[in-house]
Amino acid sequence: MVSAKALETRRRITDATVQIMLTRGFPQLTLEEVAKQANVSKGGLLYHFASKEELLMGVIEEQEARQFQQYQTYREQGLGQMEAFVMLQAQHEEEFCLDIDTVLFLLSLLKENAAFVEERKKQVHQFFNQLIENMDPVEAMMIRFTLDGLKMSEHFQFGQPAPDLRHALIERLLRQARTIDQAAKKQN
């Protein structure tokens, strides 16, 4: 149905989109700029994504798929629910890879395709709520928000911690996550 070449091109395009959002800002997020960054022509871009809206929805779906897969992998490796969550959110230090929360957040600032974004936001929210169902909500929230704040500081280079401090912080969060996971397990 869809060739591997086409898939790779689509991915190049969605990656370019995210990269431009982060490094060059929204005003630069034009179809022409995305095409240039992804090494396709504007016509080629519109061949894959018929409009800017479709492109942005494509970005969401791409990231969503990647992230869900990664979470499953962590779980299969034996990590607890909260532990896997922390790992998932904390992995984006160096490699260029946006998590779905940040993508949704960025796109909600565009307020284009609002309905689609809202729907996905609800899904992600539900996922987290299920995750923490049997846990202390304040502790879980604190972990989540800390990770969100950390991600923001890194994506937007605003007060991000030095590597060793970051490491210490993640370790601290992981310890807390494991405690929460074990407490939840006992409840069942």
Add this chain to the structure above:
Amino acid sequence: MVSAKALETRRRITDATVQIMLTRGFPQLTLEEVAKQANVSKGGLLYHFASKEELLMGVIEEQEARQFQQYQTYREQGLGQMEAFVMLQAQHEEEFCLDIDTVLFLLSLLKENAAFVEERKKQVHQFFNQLIENMDPVEAMMIRFTLDGLKMSEHFQFGQPAPDLRHALIERLLRQARTIDQAAKKQN
């Protein structure tokens, strides 16, 4: 020099700017929309802020001034350094008032007037670093990032906690802040 009326108009304009950024997204952030929301004509807007760039810089300065003043007030009321910081960041629940971090963050996404924004980011960062000079950096970072994450969730309506949960979280952060403040005091 500058009349009270003019000051009030300027403030109406900067408030409208922020409100549009948050509620309607960047694409709607046009001079005409800002003018409409602020109940001035486009010409009137450009009288106060000669360009879009100046407008955005004005927004930063406005928020910066308000926030600094608020922090001073908290300190004069006898709150500790970290405690005042938490209060400052946590107050934005209902009233419409953006903190300087979020403003800088939003504007850094525009990448216009980049140099100006970068400079202010450094200042805010320095302020925080001085604040936590004698404190446990991991604990301080955790408080800060939690607040950042919370603010994001509220500004962008994405997984924000219910009021009672939020209250519990802030209480928890305040307790932790007071502990940190006291530990820092003893060090001196």
Add this chain to the structure above:
DNA sequence: TTTACTGTACCGTCTGGACGGTTTCTTTTT
């Protein structure tokens, strides 16, 4: 022959900003 593009030309819309004019406030002069 279909798929996956490239390249160019083009259209309608919107935006920032310039500009000329008008009203409102302040100050100076009479």
Add this chain to the structure above:
DNA sequence: AAAAAGAAACCGTCCAGACGGTACAGTAAA
């Protein structure tokens, strides 16, 4: 105190340029 002058605050229109999107002719590979 009134009048005149001037500055400050503001209005509404116009325009060049940029953007998203369309159309289409061509091409190279599978």
